[in-house]
Amino acid sequence: xxxxxxxxxxxxxEGQEVNITxxxxxxxxxxxITWYQQFPSQGxxxxxxxxxxxxxxxxxSLFIPADRKSSTLSLPRVSLSDTAVYYCLVGPPNTxxxxxxxxxxxxxxxxx
Amino acid sequence: xxGVTQFPSHSVIEKGQTVTLRCDPISGHDNLYWYRRVMxxxxxxxxxxxxxxxxxxxxxxxxxxxAERTGGTYSTLKVQPAELEDSGVYFCAxxxxxxxxxxxxxxxxxxxxxL
Numbered sequence: 001x002x003x004x005x006x007x008x009x010x011x012x013x014e015g016q017e018v019n020i021t022x023x024x025x026x027x028x029x030x031x032x033i034t035w036y037q038q039f040p041s042q043g044x045x046x047x048x049x050x051x052x053x054x055x056x057x058x059x060x061s062l063f064i065p066a067d068r069k070s071s072t073l074s075l076p077r078v079s080l081s082d083t084a085v086y087y088c089l090v091g092p093p094n095t096x097x098x099x100x101x102x103x104x105x106x107x108x109x110x111x112x
Numbered sequence: 113x114x115g116v117t118q119f120p121s122h123s124v125i126e127k128g129q130t131v132t133l134r135c136d137p138i139s140g141h142d143n144l145y146w147y148r149r150v151m152x153x154x155x156x157x158x159x160x161x162x163x164x165x166x167x168x169x170x171x172x173x174x175x176x177x178x179a180e181r182t183g184g185t186y187s188t189l190k191v192q193p194a195e196l197e198d199s200g201v202y203f204c205a206x207x208x209x210x211x212x213x214x215x216x217x218x219x220x221x222x223x224x225x226x227l
Contacts, residue, residue, distance in 0.1 A: 096207030103154060
């Protein structure tokens with residue numbers, strides 16, 4: 001599976017938009033980009049997945065440029081409860097049926 | 113619908129002892145995974161069950177680790193004998209059958225401390 005690189009940590013304040021970028025230079029043609037969120041004392045939780053351009057759901061937006069060598073997870077108007085570790089994964093889309101390869105993740109701290 | 117549950121939430125044992133972790137997947141989920149994160153490291157895959165069969169156990173670190181899923185429902189992960197480097201958080205995840213695009217649902221993890 002393609003290796004990913006993310007910032008180790010980010011700080012933000014409530015109400016701000018947070019953008020977390022992930023680099024995946026060796027992404028394969030068939031690979032999708034999937035983001036997981038992990039709150040303290042909990043397991044990771046799927047939040048969004050995309051292949052190209054833009055994907056949006058009730059939690060976040062995912063922006064993927066044409067070359068797909070990077071992606072940006074966008075969290076609009078974060079709150080304290082968005083404090084978590086965010087993982088970017090690259091691989092086949094059927095994440096329910098494959099082993100997941102986690103990187104170091106980005107630890108987001110949202111302050112009042 | 114209940115999520116993935118794991119027991120115990122914490123376990124503290126001495127080196128050389130045996131510990132058994134339990135995972136109850138979401139009802140009806142055929143796929144069950146074990147992962148762990150040791151201190152300062154990334155979350156790593158251990159193994160994957162499809163029903164009661166081991167689909168992939170390439171991540172099992174050594175033969176001190178034994179995973180079972182008798183009957184294809186809950187799973188246990190036994191560490192015998194435990195070593196200091198086994199300390200970490202052990203996560204279980206489950207997902208629906210087949211090549212579904214469904215995601216894996218993770219449990220809260222079991223924090224294992226080996227003294």
